[in-house]
Amino acid sequence: MALGDNNHPFFRPLWRRVLLVAFCAGWALVELLVVGDSTWAIMIGIVAAYAAWTFLITYQTAPAEPARKD
Template structure:
């Protein structure tokens, strides 16, 4: 089981992948602004990882792919 499985059918639409990345990075920015650098680094790192796996290296799975279900 991966931390974030880009092959899951939930992540097929582009808008969902963009929202996940934006929420992580936005929450990281919020934490930095509110004075919590540890949580800011944590959520920013999660956002960068999500951007890497969901946007940069994303390859859509086949519609019948049920390997991880």
């Protein structure tokens, strides 16, 4: 079940997908360790886990469009 357009060209480079997952995981750690709010840490941790599943584990790159010959 996809919540958005996972095949958007923005997400094609691996580094962007890894950065997105790392940012969400880091945010969850900040919420837990710095702020001390375990509720938000759990919610953002779930977002990080879903992002990892969607963008790293099950991500399928869309085939590139063939060049047109005119």
